[in-house]
Amino acid sequence: MDKKELKKIVGDVRKQNSIFSDKSYLDNLSTPESIIGRESESKKLVKFLLSFEKGLVVPLISVYGRSGSGKSTIVQFVCKNLDVDFCYTNLRKAKTVFGCINLILSELGHQNLKNAQGINTAFTILEELIMQSLDKSGNSLFVLCLDEFDTLFYDKRGKPSDFVYKLLVLVEKLRTLKKYLCIVTVSNKVLSEFNLDDRVVSRVGASEIYFDSYSQNDVLKIIRNRAKKSFSQKIDDHVLNYCAEISSSEHGDARRAIDLLRTSGELAGLENKEISRQHVDDAIAQLQKNQITTMISGGSYHFKLACAALARLTFVNDEGWHSTSELFKQYQKIIPPDSRQISYRRFSEMLVELVNSGIAVSQTISKGRHGYGSQFKLTVDPDLIGNSCFPDWWPSVVESKKKKESAAIASKQLKSLYSGRRRSSRFGSLYRNLGF
Ligand SMILES: Nc1ncnc2c1ncn2[C@@H]1O[C@H](COP(=O)(O)OP(=O)(O)OP(=O)(O)O)[C@@H](O)[C@H]1O
Ligand SMILES: [Mg+2]
Structure with a gap:
């Protein structure tokens, strides 16, 4: 490739990308600036969090529901916009219970602890960090959000229930110092589905917030908002409606609806055309292919x-x-x-x-x-x-089917040829008998 060819590639890519004005609005990893809908779930969360102002501390809130229903987004959005200190940790990266506490500490700016230092040391440090944070900000409430809470329970030897118990003991200890700690767990499962011992169950209460999957109208509102910000031209509302209809009938997952819109845009960009329903259909096929390949390879x-x-x-x-x-x-x-x-x-x-x-x-x-x-x-x-x-194996399956099919066609042709000959010889004798 020479410079001229590279220049042409760059030009082509820019032309294909010109369909987008700001693709970051179609990035599922960033938290959006504004939330569409979910008022009642946000209200419930605010109500639970601020109940400490009237003397009642909710120690643990269980946020649960379908994938892509906005749990992580709404929890972060609410915490960021309240006058509280908060630490948001996604536990997915941890492999053990000790790994979980290390992730929380590192989110609070502390270096990783060694296993030998033990979980009790880790909790003493956590308490100090929370106190320091509240002293510095002057706030009274510290919210500890534990996303992908299920991860904790994958560690069969690490006593996850004990870990939650230690957190609840910390909540009680801070309360005596007139400082408040609230744990928010985020997961696809409700807290009662986890294997928690009685000491924990009797302390957590029933502060649960369920996130149902999005309806077609909810999905439409979310992707309409994203389309307005991320594309350089207005997207036909029929196309957006089609995206929303497909997404809600299959899963009601906002993440997948946004992915579908982005992929449809990319396919339309390749053809330098406006997004059509055909691009949405092609995007579904492409996303399904990617999803299946990833699932099978894992x-x-x-x-x-x-x-x-x-x-x-x-x-x-x-x-x-x-x-x-x-x-x-x-x-x-x-x-x-x-x-x-x-x-x-x-x-x-x-x-x-x-x-x-x-x-x-x-x-x-x-x-x-x-x-x-x-x-x-x-x-x-x-x-x-x-x-x-x-x-490496599948082409041989395709090849052997092709061979069988062509062998079947050949044998059919041979049969019809054979019966044709017999018929013509029969007619021949008939004609001869009739004296032609
Ligand atoms: N109400 C909403 N308004 C705007 N964007 C939303 C809303 N709900 C979800 N989204 C977007 O959809 C995507 C998925 O949302 P989120 O990650 O919060 O789902 P989740 O319920 O935490 O899913 P999972 O269970 O898979 O972790 C995010 O990119 C988010 O920006
Ligand atoms: Mg999430």
Whole structure:
């Protein structure tokens, strides 16, 4: 490539990007400047947080609900705009309970502690940091937001319930010093679904805020607002409505709706055209492809084999539904001979995982005297699954199907040729008999 060619590439990219005026409004990682809707959830949160002003301290608020329903966004927006000190920590990066407390401390500007220093030292430092922060700001309330709270419970040996108990003890201790601490947990699950011991349960109360998935109208308002700020031209309201309709019918997830709008814009930009419904359809296909590829690449070897078994059966037989036993036979057929097989039972669990991940759907059918059985059907193109699972193997499946199909066509042609000849020879004798 020479300079001239690079200049052309730069020019093309700028032209494609000219559809956007400020793409940061379509970035899901940043917190928006303003919130659309969610008044009642924000009101509840403010009410719980400020109840300390009238002498009642809510020690723990459980914010829970669907993915992409605005939990993290609203919690941060409210805390940033109240006269309170707050520390927002996403626990996803931590692998252990001790890792969680280290993340909180580092968010407050403290260096990481070593495991050997112990959790009690970590809590003493946390108390000091909270006190320092409140003394400096003159505020009375410190809000500790723990996003992706589930992470804490992945550490089976680290006593997550004990960690929450220690936080609640800290809340009580600070209260005696006329300083207030409130813990906000954010998760897809409600607090009662976690394995917390009685000491914790009896102290937390029932301060819960549920975030339902967004309706079509909510999604439309959110993406209309983003479209106005991020595109250089006005986007047709029919297109935005179409985006909202698809997003709300599938998941009601604002994050995915914003992704859909951005990808549709990028595809329209490539063609230097305005966004149309066709671009939205193409964007859905592209996002689905990305999502499936990421999900499969993160799955275990046997999960990939289960996907591949369903993809192969669907592709080869051009058929939808397949029973667990058919799929297990297919799995046994494609697994390399030197690999250890999983049991039938584990395989059926893997098929359920497949349904949970949205790659397949299942149905229960009656087998008469033999009771009931499950059947599975792929929801996406088998070619996409096959290529994502085993890109070196899948072309051989495609090739062998092609060969079988052309062999079937050839045999059909041969048959019709043969029966044609017989017919013409029959007619020949008839004609001869009639004296022609
Ligand atoms: N009410 C809203 N107004 C404006 N933007 C919103 C609103 N709700 C969500 N968003 C946007 O949607 C995206 C996803 O929101 P958020 O991360 O808050 O969801 P979540 O409920 O925390 O999801 P998860 O459970 O997956 O963590 C963010 O980019 C956010 O900016
Ligand atoms: Mg979140």
